[in-house]
Each structure stands twice: as structure tokens, then as C-alpha cells.
Amino acid sequence: MNLPKGSSMDAYTDRLSEYLDDEDLDSLDRARIEDHLDTCSACRAVLAELRDVSARAGTLTDGAPAADLWPGVVARIATIPIGRPAARRISFTVPQLVAASLALMLLTGVMVWVARIGGTRVDIEPMAAAPGGDPRFTPAVEIADFADVSFDAAIADLEKALAAGRDTLDPQTVRVLEENLRAIDRAIDQSRQALIDDPANLFLNTHLAAARQRKLALLRSATALATKG
Amino acid sequence: MIRPVVATAMMLVSMAAAPVALAQDTRTPRAPDTDETVTVTRGARLNVNNFAGEVVIRTWDRDELHVVARHSSRSKVAIRNTPATVSVSSSSSSGVASVDYEITAPAWMPVKVDGTYNFVNIDGARAEVSATTVRGDIVVKGGTGFVTARSIEGEVMVEAARGRINVASVNERIRITGSSGDIVAETTNGDISLTDVEATSVEAGTVNGNLTFQGSVNSGRYRFTTHNGNITLNVPETASATFSVRTYQGSFRTNLPLKGASPADARRGRRVTFTLGSGSAEVELETFNGTIRIQRPGTTQSRSQGRDREAAGGSHRE
Numbered sequence: 031m032n033l034p035k036g037s038s039m040d041a042y043t044d045r046l047s048e049y050l051d052d053e054d055l056d057s058l059d060r061a062r063i064e065d066h067l068d069t070c071s072a073c074r075a076v077l078a079e080l081r082d083v084s085a086r087a088g089t090l091t092d093g094a095p096a097a098d099l100w101p102g103v104v105a106r107i108a109t110i111p112i113g114r115p116a117a118r119r120i121s122f123t124v125p126q127l128v129a130a131s132l133a134l135m136l137l138t139g140v141m142v143w144v145a146r147i148g149g150t151r152v153d154i155e156p157m158a159a160a161p162g163g164d165p166r167f168t169p170a171v172e173i174a175d176f177a178d179v180s181f182d183a184a185i186a187d188l189e190k191a192l193a194a195g196r197d198t199l200d201p202q203t204v205r206v207l208e209e210n211l212r213a214i215d216r217a218i219d220q221s222r223q224a225l226i227d228d229p230a231n232l233f234l235n236t237h238l239a240a241a242r243q244r245k246l247a248l249l250r251s252a253t254a255l256a257t258k259g
Numbered sequence: 260m261i262r263p264v265v266a267t268a269m270m271l272v273s274m275a276a277a278p279v280a281l282a283q284d285t286r287t288p289r290a291p292d293t294d295e296t297v298t299v300t301r302g303a304r305l306n307v308n309n310f311a312g313e314v315v316i317r318t319w320d321r322d323e324l325h326v327v328a329r330h331s332s333r334s335k336v337a338i339r340n341t342p343a344t345v346s347v348s349s350s351s352s353s354g355v356a357s358v359d360y361e362i363t364a365p366a367w368m369p370v371k372v373d374g375t376y377n378f379v380n381i382d383g384a385r386a387e388v389s390a391t392t393v394r395g396d397i398v399v400k401g402g403t404g405f406v407t408a409r410s411i412e413g414e415v416m417v418e419a420a421r422g423r424i425n426v427a428s429v430n431e432r433i434r435i436t437g438s439s440g441d442i443v444a445e446t447t448n449g450d451i452s453l454t455d456v457e458a459t460s461v462e463a464g465t466v467n468g469n470l471t472f473q474g475s476v477n478s479g480r481y482r483f484t485t486h487n488g489n490i491t492l493n494v495p496e497t498a499s500a501t502f503s504v505r506t507y508q509g510s511f512r513t514n515l516p517l518k519g520a521s522p523a524d525a526r527r528g529r530r531v532t533f534t535l536g537s538g539s540a541e542v543e544l545e546t547f548n549g550t551i552r553i554q555r556p557g558t559t560q561s562r563s564q565g566r567d568r569e570a571a572g573g574s575h576r577e
Contacts (some may be wrong), residue, residue: 203393206412206430210447210466217466217486220547224507233505233528237547241486244466248429248447255393255411 042066043076050080181242188249195256207252214245293328293336300342304369308348311357311376318366318383325363334358473556476500481542489549493556499536502553505529505545513553
């Protein structure tokens with residue numbers, strides 16, 4: 031790229047190495063650099079330093095490294111065994127395979143029958159520490175964490191969008207929507223409170239999740255309404 | 260004793276007032292501002308877009324659309340008729356138009372009504388129906404295929420619909436009667452009532468409200484959920500279903516010969532399963548705070564738990 035007329039000093043100093051090595055410079059740039067050197071003592075000093083470095087580099091000779099690491103690396107690679115140990119082979123006769131298939135089919139059928147026709151299915155109560163029991167056999171109970179970062183973020187975004195667009199909605203409609211969102215929040219709070227006492231309760235966990243989804247759905251509808259204007 | 264003069268005066272006044280009163284009682288509707296009939300192409304769909312007012316749609320067997328509208332002189336109704344769609348809309352020099360429509364459409368014509376402050380009444384459609392509004396009740400009688408009715412501040416009532424029925428409100432109740440197919444009904448603050456329903460699947464949910472179902476349950480999947488409210492299923496003894504019952508702060512009652520564990524086990528969210536008949540249909544009933552009842556049609560609830568009492572042990576008969 032040619033040096034434009036009136037370039038800054040940095041533009042010239044960046045090209046001094048090429049000037050010194052006589053590389054990639056066309057006659058126009060070379061002429062401009064030479065004109066600049068006539069008037070710029072700083073660039074002349076840089077050029078002199080570059081000449082000095084180039085001269086000293088030319089006097090250096092190649093030498094072998096003080097230590098060669100390669101022989102040690104080669105020696106260690108040679109000690110690693112190659113190939114996998116022979117696999118143990120298990121085989122069945124055809125009658126054995128047929129018998130195994132029949133047994134599997136029978137077992138599957140029995141399991142399906144029990145699942146469909148079998149008796150009452152009652153959730154097993156979660157295990158809890160028995161008072162005075164052997165602490166070695168008492169499982170630790172962890173309080174469930176009901177914070178769902180992605181859910182809370184989605185709710186916050188929708189609430190923000192709704193707040194921004196609420197002036198486009200009829201005030202009565204806004205009141206109705208807020209009242210219903212509060213109703214869902216109460217349901218969420220009640221589920222959460224119950225979960226504090228009963229954190230492993232499957233019903234409460236799914237019920238809480240469903241209430242959250244309902245809140246998201248209502249917020250989406252309300253936001254769509256507000257942005258539709 | 261009234262003097263003859265006074266009596267005569269009273270009679271004359273009454274005679275003079277009578278015609279005025281009669282005129283008021285007749286309530287003659289105001290003459291329409293728009294009255295237009297267009298021939299429509301078989302297969303076309305009707306789209307009505309009305310910001311505010313009433314939209315009443317009836318049907319007939321002609322391939323014509325008759326639009327009658329009442330509106331202010333500053334509003335204008337436009338009917339755009341193409342082979343695919345007939346659009347009815349309005350505009351107003353004052354910004355928004357409030358129009359009351361009475362439309363008679365072919366029964367075969369799919370109908371769609373959109374608006375913000377609309378009361379919608381669609382009767383006699385034998386095709387798809389879709390009605391949405393923000394404020395206003397929706398009443399749909401008929402409809403086949405996809406039947407959709409959504410309001411935020413309004414009741415939704417669907418009757419004699421067949422197909423995929425999807426109804427929603429936010430702040431009011433939902434009633435579905437005499438309908439069949441797959442039903443989805445959701446509201447937040449309101450009851451949901453399904454009566455004389457033959458559904459292959461039901462998904463009904465509310466937050467603050469009761470759920471009531473009366474219909475056949477012999478196959479398919481049914482799910483009823485509420486947070487604060489009771490769930491009452493009225494099913495005949497000949498029904499065939501497996502009921503999964505869950506309530507956290509409520510109770511379970513039945514007067515049907517259900518096989519299963521004690522209803523007293525249905526507490527604190529435990530899922531308790533009962534079977535009626537061969538258990539073909541799958542029915543899930545869940546409430547956080549409320550009573551779940553599975554009972555014979557016609558059962559009346561009494562506070563003293565006389566007729567409808569909680570069964571104990573393995574027996575569920577009254």
C-alpha cells in the first residue's frame with residue numbers, strides 16, 4: 031500500500047524496515063521515505079538503530095542446544111505396550127438363545143400385566159430420619175432449591191415488556207390481568223411453602239412447575255396484547 | 260271517595276299515556292346503517308374484524324352472506340369478497356369503530372371473529388369456528404373441526420360442537436355442553452363445567468375455580484386440575500376408567516363401587532388409584548386445596564355427608 035502524501039510519522043517508521051531491506055517498496059514510496067528522512071531526525075535515528083541491529087545479527091553463528099530432550103522422549107514411548115489385551119469371548123448355542131428370548135418375552139408380558147391390572151399403586155412416603163436412629167443409616171435431607179434461573183429470567187423479561195406496553199391497554203384489562211397474575215403467584219407461593227415442609231413431594235413439585243408455566247403463558251398473552259396495541 | 264272530575268282526569272291521562280308506553284314496550288330495533296348481501300364462493304372463509312360491539316352470526320343454506328350492521332354515521336363497513344375469503348371490517352373517521360353486526364352466513368362457511376371489546380354469538384355453524392376477544396362473552400352453538408373460543412374478561416360457552424374444541428378465559432367461567440371430541444379448557448379465575456360431553460380426551464384446568472364434569476368416560480385420557488377448588492366427576496356406574504387422584508389439602512369422596520385403596524389415603528399429594536369397571540379410560544384428578552368427588556350423576560352434595568359420604572376401608576358403596 032502506498033504511503034499517502036502527508037502521512038504521520040508512525041506511518042514512515044513502520045516502513046523503515048522494508049526500506050532498509052529494500053523489500054515491497056515501489057519507487058514512489060521509497061522517494062517519499064527518503065524525502066521524509068531528509069527532514070525528520072527521529073526517523074533517521076530509528077533507521078540507524080535498525081542498521082545496527084541488522085549488522086550485529088549478521089555476525090551471529092548457529093550452535094547446538096545445551097541439552098537435547100528428544101532421546102529421553104523416544105525411550106519413554108518405546109516402553110508403552112502396543113495393542114489391547116485379548117477380549118474374553120462368550121457365546122451361546124441357538125437353543126440357549128431361543129430359551130433366553132422366550133424368557134424375556136414372558137417377563138415383559140408379566141410386567142405389563144401387573145402394570146395394567148395390578149392392584150393399588152400408592153406413592154411410597156419419602157424416607158426421613160427416625161428420631162434417635164443410627165446416624166450411620168440416616169440419609170441427609172437437603173432442602174430443595176426452587177429457584178429456576180431461566181424461569182425467573184423469562185418472567186422478568188415478560189414483566190418488563192408488559193410494563194412498557196401497559197399504557198396501550200384498557201385500565202380495566204390491566205387490573206384483570208394483574209389480579210389473575212397475583213392469583214397464580216399465590217398458588218406458586220402456597221406450593222413453595224408446602225414444599226419447604228415436604229421437599230420430596232412429587233405432586234407439589236409438578237404442581238409448582240405447572241403454576242409457573244401458567245404464569246408464563248398468561249404473561250405471554252398479556253404482553254402480546256400490549257404490544258399489539 | 261274520588262270525585263268524578265278527578266277520576267275522569269286520571270282516565271284521560273292514562274289513555275294518553277298508553278300509546279307512549281306501548282311504543283316503548285315494542286322496542287323496535289333501529290334501522291340498520293348497513294344492509295348488504297353478497298354471493299360467496301363455496302369453500303370461502305368468513306373473517307369478521309370488529310374492534311367493539313356485538314357480532315351475531317346465524318347460518319342458512321344459501322351461498323350468500325347477508326350483513327346487517329348498526330353503527331354511527333362516522334363509521335363505514337367494508338365487505339371484501341374473494342373466492343378464498345370474505346372479510347367484513349369497519350373503519351371510522353373518529354379512529355375506532357363500534358359496530359353491531361347481524362350476519363347470516365352459509366352453514367358450510369368457516370367463521371373467524373376477532374376484536375377487542377366484542378360480544379360474540381355464533382349459532383348454527385357446521386364448519387370451523389374461531390372467536391377471540393379481550394372483553395366480552397363468547398357463545399358458540401355448533402361448529403365442527405377446530406372450534407376455538409378465547410376471551411380474557413368474558414364467559415365462554417360452547418354448545419353442540421364436534422371436533423377439537425379449545426376454549427379459554429382468564430377471569431370468567433367456561434361452560435361446554437353437548438359436545439364431543441378433544442376438549443381443552445383453561446381459565447384462571449373461574450369454574451369450568453363440562454356437561455353431556457362425549458370426549459376422547461379432556462384437558463381442563465383452572466387456578467381458582469371448581470371443575471365439574473358429566474359425561475361418558477369409557478376410553479381416552481382425561482385430566483382435571485385446579486389449585487383452589489373442587490373437582491366433581493359425575494359418571495355412570497357403567498363407566499370404565501382408572502382414576503388417579505391427588506389432593507394436598509383436600510379430601511376424596513365417592514359413592515361409586517370403586518376398587519382401590521381407602522379414600523383416606525388421598526392426602527398430602529399422594530397419588531391414589533381407583534378403578535371402575537375394566538379401567539379403560541385414564542382419568543387424572545388433581546387439586547391442591549379442594550375436594551375431589553367421583554359420583555353417580557344426579558348426586559346432590561349434602562353438608563351432613565348423608566348421601567355422599569367418604570367411604571372407609573375397602574368399601575366405597577353408600
